[in-house]
Amino acid sequence: MSEDPLLREPRSDAQAxxxxxxxxxxxxxxxxxxELMVPRxxxxxxxxxxxxxxxxxxxxxxxxxxxxxxxxxxxxxxxGADLTGRPGLRRVGRTxxxxxxxxxxxxxxxxxxxxxxxxxxxxxAKPTSPMSVGTWILSAFGPGVAIAAAAEVLPAGLRRxxxxxxxxxxxxxxxxxxxxxAPAVASYTAVLLSQTAVPAWHEAHAQLPFVxxxxxxxxxxxxxxxxxPVEQAGPARALAAFGAATELVAGKVLEKRLGLTxxxxxxxxxxxxxxxxxxxxxxxxxxxxxxxxxxxxSVAAGTALFAGSALQRFGVFEAGVESTKDPKYVVVPQxxxxxxx
Amino acid sequence: xxxxxxxxxxxxxxxxxxGHTGHPPRVGFFTDTSVCIGCKACEVACKEWNNVPEDGxxxxxxxxxxxxxxxxxxxxxVAFIEQERPLGDQSPxxxxxxxxxxxxxxxxxxxxxxxxxxxxxxxxxxxxxxxRAPEDLGMPSFDLPGAxxxxxxxxxFRWLMASDVCKHCTHAGCLDxxxxxxxxxxxxxxxxxxQDICNGCGYCVSGCPYGVIDRRPxxxxxxxxxxxxxxxxxxxxxxxxxxxxxxxxxxxxxDELRERAARRVEDLHERGVPEARLxxxxxxxxxxxxxxxxxxxxxxxxxxxPPDPVVPTRDLPAMWKYxxxxxxxxxxxxxxxxxxxxx
Numbered sequence: 179m180s181e182d183p184l185l186r187e188p189r190s191d192a193q194a195x196x197x198x199x200x201x202x203x204x205x206x207x208x209x210x211x212x213e214l215m216v217p218r219x220x221x222x223x224x225x226x227x228x229x230x231x232x233x234x235x236x237x238x239x240x241x242x243x244x245x246x247x248x249x250x251x252x253x254x255x256x257x258g259a260d261l262t263g264r265p266g267l268r269r270v271g272r273t274x275x276x277x278x279x280x281x282x283x284x285x286x287x288x289x290x291x292x293x294x295x296x297x298x299x300x301x302x303a304k305p306t307s308p309m310s311v312g313t314w315i316l317s318a319f320g321p322g323v324a325i326a327a328a329a330e331v332l333p334a335g336l337r338r339x340x341x342x343x344x345x346x347x348x349x350x351x352x353x354x355x356x357x358x359x360a361p362a363v364a365s366y367t368a369v370l371l372s373q374t375a376v377p378a379w380h381e382a383h384a385q386l387p388f389v390x391x392x393x394x395x396x397x398x399x400x401x402x403x404x405x406x407p408v409e410q411a412g413p414a415r416a417l418a419a420f421g422a423a424t425e426l427v428a429g430k431v432l433e434k435r436l437g438l439t440x441x442x443x444x445x446x447x448x449x450x451x452x453x454x455x456x457x458x459x460x461x462x463x464x465x466x467x468x469x470x471x472x473x474x475x476s477v478a479a480g481t482a483l484f485a486g487s488a489l490q491r492f493g494v495f496e497a498g499v500e501s502t503k504d505p506k507y508v509v510v511p512q513x514x515x516x517x518x519x
Numbered sequence: 520x521x522x523x524x525x526x527x528x529x530x531x532x533x534x535x536x537x538g539h540t541g542h543p544p545r546v547g548f549f550t551d552t553s554v555c556i557g558c559k560a561c562e563v564a565c566k567e568w569n570n571v572p573e574d575g576x577x578x579x580x581x582x583x584x585x586x587x588x589x590x591x592x593x594x595x596x597v598a599f600i601e602q603e604r605p606l607g608d609q610s611p612x613x614x615x616x617x618x619x620x621x622x623x624x625x626x627x628x629x630x631x632x633x634x635x636x637x638x639x640x641x642x643x644x645x646x647x648x649x650x651r652a653p654e655d656l657g658m659p660s661f662d663l664p665g666a667x668x669x670x671x672x673x674x675x676f677r678w679l680m681a682s683d684v685c686k687h688c689t690h691a692g693c694l695d696x697x698x699x700x701x702x703x704x705x706x707x708x709x710x711x712x713x714q715d716i717c718n719g720c721g722y723c724v725s726g727c728p729y730g731v732i733d734r735r736p737x738x739x740x741x742x743x744x745x746x747x748x749x750x751x752x753x754x755x756x757x758x759x760x761x762x763x764x765x766x767x768x769x770x771x772x773x774d775e776l777r778e779r780a781a782r783r784v785e786d787l788h789e790r791g792v793p794e795a796r797l798x799x800x801x802x803x804x805x806x807x808x809x810x811x812x813x814x815x816x817x818x819x820x821x822x823x824x825p826p827d828p829v830v831p832t833r834d835l836p837a838m839w840k841y842x843x844x845x846x847x848x849x850x851x852x853x854x855x856x857x858x859x860x861x862x
Contacts, residue, residue: 221820222818222820222821223820223821223823224598224600224820224821224822224823225581225582227587227588227823228588228730229729229730229820229823229824229825230725230727230728230729230730230825231590231724231725231727231730231731231732231733233721233724233725234721234724234725234733234734235721235725251849254849254850254853255853258853258854258856258857259857261857262857289720289721290718290719290720290721290739291717291718291719291720291721291734291738291739291740291741292717292718292719292739292740293718295699295716295717295718295719296718298699298701298716298717298718299698299699299718299720301699301700301716302698302699302700304697304698304700306526306695306696306832306835307695307696307697307698307722308696308838309696309698309720309722310698310699313698357853360849360850361845361846361847361849361850362846364845364846364849365842365843365845365846365849366842368838368841368842368845369835369838369839369842372831372834372838373695373696373726373831373832373834373835373838374692374696374722374725374726374831375692375725375726375727375728375730375828375831376725379725380831380834383834383837383838383841384837384841385841386841387838387841387842387844387845387846388841388844388845388848390845391845391846391848391849394849395849395852395853412856413853413856413857414856416852416855416856417852417853417856420852420855420856421852424848502725502730505820505823508825509820509825509826512825512826512827512828513820513826513827515827516826516827
């Protein structure tokens with residue numbers, strides 16, 4: 179920051195508070211686990227008011243991040259189960275995927291300012307807009323999920339009819355077509371958040387895709403573990419373990435790499451949500467690795483992973499919202515960038 | 520023009536890049552805040568012309584700014600900053616007075632004591648307010664007005680006033696992320712929301728690195744400055760520029776405005792205002808230069824502007840690369856999960 183000899187106003191609002199509540203050394207205060215990663219920076223602002231607008235999205239968007247990931251992961255499990263002859267896993271995967279997809283569509287449409295105009299998304303295909311790309315990814319993903327799930331829940335009376343047989347014949351290719359698109363469904367939402375001016379989301383663009391695909395794998399694996407008999411749930415456990423480990427590691431890397439912006443993740447509500455997510459995911463991972471014989475343990479571990487994944491999405495969302503409300507997340511990193519130039 | 524400059528970097532003909540042929544020259548605003556008097560005529564004229572609804576009669580308790588920020592219902596926003604610092608050669612006119620700063624400390628203290636005893640506390644000199652119980656006017660100064668009388672109450676002081684507006688960026692974050700095509704680049708090189716298309720997804724709100732565009736509550740659609748697209752079609756200048764009584768807001772062809780701004784900065788530097796600087800004029804900055812740029816008298820963040828904004832789209836290839844890696848890992852993990860021996 180350039181020194182200005184004529185200026186006699188206090189340089190930042192954070193600084194004023196800092197003087198009274200100075201922390202010495204690296205000692206932890208009280209029961210708080212929160213530690214400052216970076217020394218508090220001095221900066222100037224317009225009366226401490228935010229530079230950016232907070233996202234207008236409410237709870238429905240992080241909820242969609244979760245249901246979208248769940249739909250993607252379960253469709254992968256369903257396709258794999260279909261090919262390897264695990265009818266129980268296939269059934270849970272296909273129906274779970276459709277349920278999560280329907281929830282996703284509801285959440286996405288309901289979050290619009292003008293829900294009746296949701297179809298305007300289909301006017302254009304725009305590579306610079308991850309939301310437009312996502313619209314088309316979901317459009318490619320959805321029909322296959324619907325056909326596969328319809329074949330699964332077909333009433334016995336209709337199974338022998340011509341439409342019934344056609345539907346059952348179409349189920350496998352439909353399920354596979356969705357499974358091919360599923361990794362894109364699970365990962366594009368990370369780009370959706372990162373392609374914004376929101377510091378905590380944009381700065382995390384290298385880590386968020388791994389957090390999100392990990393979370394998708396953990397939630398869908400957990401979902402299947404809870405609902406499928408243990409003999410058939412082997413692949414679900416494997417996917418859940420991969421997902422939980424990826425989510426935990428990527429989440430930690432994110433906190434280490436983000437510098438000042440990491441404070442949005444490691445303080446406040448986002449921190450609380452993500453700590454609980456970590457605890458549940460770690461416990462779920464342990465249960466997954468140990469509980470391949472016990473149904474009860476599988477149900478508990480699956481539920482923990484499911485909840486941990488959901489909390490992760492809400493935590494990441496909350497960190498982004500928080501980073502738009504405090505001007506330091508905008509001003510300080512940009513100032514440092516200018517000084518380096 | 521190279522292909523990578525379509526996402527960020529200098530772009531000499533932004534309207535042509537958007538597909539306009541035979542288009543008029545790019546237009547914009549040059550807002551010279553050194554002559555802004557904070558009258559807010561621009562805010563009012565904008566609301567009148569564009570039918571922008573009232574956004575609540577709030578008293579924010581900070582300076583004379585009760586608009587607060589740009590938003591769906593404020594397409595111009597006049598920022599007020601109070602600073603203890605003289606503006607350029609401006610003198611607070613205290614030096615020659617009996618208790619002025621020119622006196623040595625001892626006399627200053629002595630005279631201040633005497634003044635406090637004097638009728639009206641020396642207020643008759645016009646150098647300090649009448650001594651009476653302080654009244655909290657809700658002003659963000661460091662002391663209550665009237666709390667100090669005498670020499671120690673005298674301060675160097677300046678107002679900074681600046682009329683903020685949508686920057687109409689060369690690489691507009693809002694435009695890049697809009698999934699419906701409601702936001703578009705006009706033939707004038709400006710960025711406008713088509714109200715009959717916008718479905719209120721809210722992506723542009725988070726896409727803007729300046730925090731300009733917002734969703735209007737109750738209406739549900741994104742709203743921001745259109746640079747008076749309708750008036751431009753009729754050869755008129757935007758309402759705010761028309762209303763500005765000091766020509767702080769100057770409308771014109773962008774190339775010409777940039778030249779004019781460079782001359783103005785030079786002029787101010789010669790006249791002893793070294794802190795004058797341009798903001799958003801540089802086509803090589805993070806957003807490829809603004810269609811609406813500013814002459815400021817302090818750091819941008821003091822006015823609530825980001826010091827080094829970058830269009831999020833710049834990192835789009837990197838983002839998709841990481842997403843692709845994560846997606847491949849997920850697919851591989853799923854295949855491996857079923858490929859294992861365990862049943």
